[in-house]
Amino acid sequence: MQKPKLGFWDIWNMSFGFLGIQFGFALQGGFMSRIFQTLGAVKDEIPLLWIAAPLTGLLVQPIIGFLSDRTWSSRFGRRRPYFLVGAVLSSIALFFVPYSSALWMAAGFLWILDASINISMEPFRALVADKLPDSQRSYGFVMQAFIIGIGTFIASSLPAFVSMLGVSDQAAAGVIPQSVKVAFALGALVFLLTILWTVFKTKEYSPDEMAQFNGETEDDTEGMISSISKTYSLIPPTMLKLGVVQFFSWFAFFTMWSLATPALTESVFQAPAPVASLFDMTNPTQLADFDVQNTAYQKAANSVGVYMGLYGISSMIFALLLTVYTSRKRINRKYLHMACLIAGGLGFLMMNYITNPTMLIVSFSLIGISWGGSILSMPYAMLSSSVNPKQMGLMMGIFNMFIVIPQIIAALGGINWTSSLLGEGAIHAMTVAGIALVLAGLSNFLITDKNAITYQMKETNE
Numbered sequence: 001m002q003k004p005k006l007g008f009w010d011i012w013n014m015s016f017g018f019l020g021i022q023f024g025f026a027l028q029g030g031f032m033s034r035i036f037q038t039l040g041a042v043k044d045e046i047p048l049l050w051i052a053a054p055l056t057g058l059l060v061q062p063i064i065g066f067l068s069d070r071t072w073s074s075r076f077g078r079r080r081p082y083f084l085v086g087a088v089l090s091s092i093a094l095f096f097v098p099y100s101s102a103l104w105m106a107a108g109f110l111w112i113l114d115a116s117i118n119i120s121m122e123p124f125r126a127l128v129a130d131k132l133p134d135s136q137r138s139y140g141f142v143m144q145a146f147i148i149g150i151g152t153f154i155a156s157s158l159p160a161f162v163s164m165l166g167v168s169d170q171a172a173a174g175v176i177p178q179s180v181k182v183a184f185a186l187g188a189l190v191f192l193l194t195i196l197w198t199v200f201k202t203k204e205y206s207p208d209e210m211a212q213f214n215g216e217t218e219d220d221t222e223g224m225i226s227s228i229s230k231t232y233s234l235i236p237p238t239m240l241k242l243g244v245v246q247f248f249s250w251f252a253f254f255t256m257w258s259l260a261t262p263a264l265t266e267s268v269f270q271a272p273a274p275v276a277s278l279f280d281m282t283n284p285t286q287l288a289d290f291d292v293q294n295t296a297y298q299k300a301a302n303s304v305g306v307y308m309g310l311y312g313i314s315s316m317i318f319a320l321l322l323t324v325y326t327s328r329k330r331i332n333r334k335y336l337h338m339a340c341l342i343a344g345g346l347g348f349l350m351m352n353y354i355t356n357p358t359m360l361i362v363s364f365s366l367i368g369i370s371w372g373g374s375i376l377s378m379p380y381a382m383l384s385s386s387v388n389p390k391q392m393g394l395m396m397g398i399f400n401m402f403i404v405i406p407q408i409i410a411a412l413g414g415i416n417w418t419s420s421l422l423g424e425g426a427i428h429a430m431t432v433a434g435i436a437l438v439l440a441g442l443s444n445f446l447i448t449d450k451n452a453i454t455y456q457m458k459e460t461n462e
Contacts, residue, residue, distance in 0.1 A: 003133040003205075003213050010202075014131060015144045017083055017198030018124055020191035022151030022312075024090050024117045027187045028053070029257035030156045030308050031180060032097075032110055034301045037273040038176055039103045043262045043426050047411045049103065050258045052111035054407035060118040061400035068123045077204030079123035079130070086120030087195035094188035098176040120195065122400060130205060145372040146319035152312025152371075155190075158183035160302040169298040173276040173290065177298050241446040242379050243402035248440035249341060249375050251406040252348065255415050255433040256367070259426055261304050267427035268357050269300035307360040314365040315372020334447045337378040341441030344370025348434030352427050370437060 033046050041049060064082060071078050093113035100106035128140040163169050163179040171177040205213070266272040274293040279286045318340075347366030354360060379399075406414075415429055422428040 003131070005133060005136055006131065011132070011136075011140055011143050012147075013201040014127055014198060015124075015140070015147050016201070017087075017120070017195040018144050018147045019151045020087065020194035021090075021117060021121055021124065022148040023155040023187040023190045023194075024094055024113065026152045026155035026309070026312070027094065027158070027184055028110065028113060028117075030261075030305045031159065031183075031301075032106070033258055033261045034298075035098060035100065035106050035176055035180070036103060037262060037297075038171070039100065039106055039174055040276060041103055042275070043259070044416050046262065047254075047258045047413075047415045049107050050110070050254070051408060051411035052107055053114040054254070054404035054411065056111055056115040057118050057400055057404040058408070060115050061122050061404075062398050064119055065122055065126065065398065065400075068126060072207055076199070077202075078207075079127045079204065080199045080202065082123040083120050083195050084199055086116050086118070087192050089116035090120065091188040091192045092116075094184050094191060098181040098184045100176070101174070127202075127204070130210065131202075141378075142319050142322040145322075146316055149312045149314070149316025149319055149368065149372040152315065153309040154312075155183075155187055156305045156309030156312060158186055158305075160306045162186075163299075163302055169302065170291070170295050171298070173279075173281065173294070179298075179302070238447065239399060239402075241443075241448075242399075244446055245337070245341075245440050245443045246379060246399075246402035247406045248436045248443060249370075249406075250403045251410050251414065252345070252433040252436040252440065253371070253375070254407040254410045255429050255436070256308075256348070258411070259415065259429040260308060261301055263426040263430050264304045264307075264351070264360070265297055265300040267425060268351075268354055268360065269303065271296040271300035273297045303357065307357070307364050310361055310364040311368035311371055314368025316368075318369050319372040333378045334444050338441045338444040340370045340378075341375070341437050341444070342370075344368075345434045345437035345441065348430050348437060351430040351434075 032050070036046050036049050068079050068082050071081060073081060076084070090113060093109055093116055097106065097109045097113060100109055124144070125141075128137060128144065132140045159177075159179045162182045167179045167182050169177045169179050262273065271293070274290055274297065276290065279290040281287050281290070344367045347363040347370075351360070351363050354363065415432065418432045419426075419428040422431055
């Protein structure tokens with residue numbers, strides 16, 4: 001028995017909650033380093049402060065994947081309960097993050113925020129595979145990428161937007177500006193509302209229906225630990241090869257999220273974050289000098305957020321084109337993924353030579369092609385064609401290892417060590433990101449599974 005093909009609005013509704021998830025990720029990725037710097041962190045400390053995010057994913061994703069595979073509620077379905085719980089917790093964490101008064105508090109909120117987002121995110125990936133026949137999965141994952149692009153642009157631009165409305169960018173030493181606080185509060189609201197839209201607008205197939213689609217009749221009652229352990233031993237070769245691509249891809253993007261703000265405010269905008277301990281705050285002249293430098297940094301950080309948001313616009317446009325194309329025709333996932341990743345790598349590499357901030361439009365547009373047109377869709381489309389449908393949630397969770405491990409390595413010194421080989425400036429981290437993304441693109445030559453590369457559509461009378 002074949003799963004019926006779904007129409008545009010069905011796929012849109014089941015993907016719409018990703019807008020909120022991306023609000024959370026974009027605010028986290030675009031502004032956590034700014035919060036850390038405002039609270040006194042220096043450049044080399046920032047990657048380690050970010051380690052909570054990938055560590056949380058490493059622990060949470062396989063567990064949530066396993067549990068969501070075995071959850072069923074006649075009212076809320078299989079994946080939707082996790083969307084809802086994650087949305088409530090994420091919204092609370094998003095609201096309170098910018099009220100942190102110390103680095104340890106901000107890092108703790110990042111830990112809670114990332115764990116909560118992870119509860120919602122991976123079941124969303126599994127939902128596409130649950131609901132769509134294989135012939136529509138590229139379409140479904142690209143639709144998610146399109147919505148993610150919208151969320152990236154809007155969320156990344158929120159602090160600058162609320163600043164334009166008159167909300168202040170000025171703040172005392174160690175205090176997060178009001179513009180950031182308002183932006184995070186708006187993000188929390190959007191996160192919750194969009195998840196609720198998907199929860200109430202999407203229906204899921206029952207376990208009996210899924211068994212019929214997959215040609216299976218037996219229930220899997222194996223325990224969580226043994227099931228996860230066994231699944232690790234049964235990881236398909238395609239997942240391992242995609243893991244190499246994922247390693248370099250996510251090393252690059254973690255580098256961007258953690259260090260783009262210090263790198264670009266320093267190198268392109270010539271407005272690095274002032275170090276409060278170097279100023280005598282009891283001296284009116286030095287206090288005034290700090291306020292001038294801090295305000296310049298906060299405004300430059302707003303601008304970096306806007307430019308980073310452009311990778312959301314670029315990814316949205318590219319994903320829209322792919323959505324239209326993949327709804328009608330097959331694509332070669334391997335070569336598309338390769339080309340997009342290399343384009344993003346070139347976007348990072350050119351940052352080292354930018355003196356005019358407007359040129360960041362080109363850089364982040366290229367990065368957006370790799371993000372929305374590739375990283376957010378092609379690996380999952382390829383993976384979903386090569387794993388057991390009964391274990392889709394668990395497999396998606398385990399696949400997350402290849403996302404979080406490179407981030408952990410980057411946070412534990414990988415970024416600082418590799419960028420130090422090129423020089424002292426923070427901008428060299430962007431060069432490292434570019435090299436990593438080019439290597440990710442070339443690693444696609446490892447993928448040889450024809451069904452993963454291009455789904456072979458079959459005629460059926462069912």
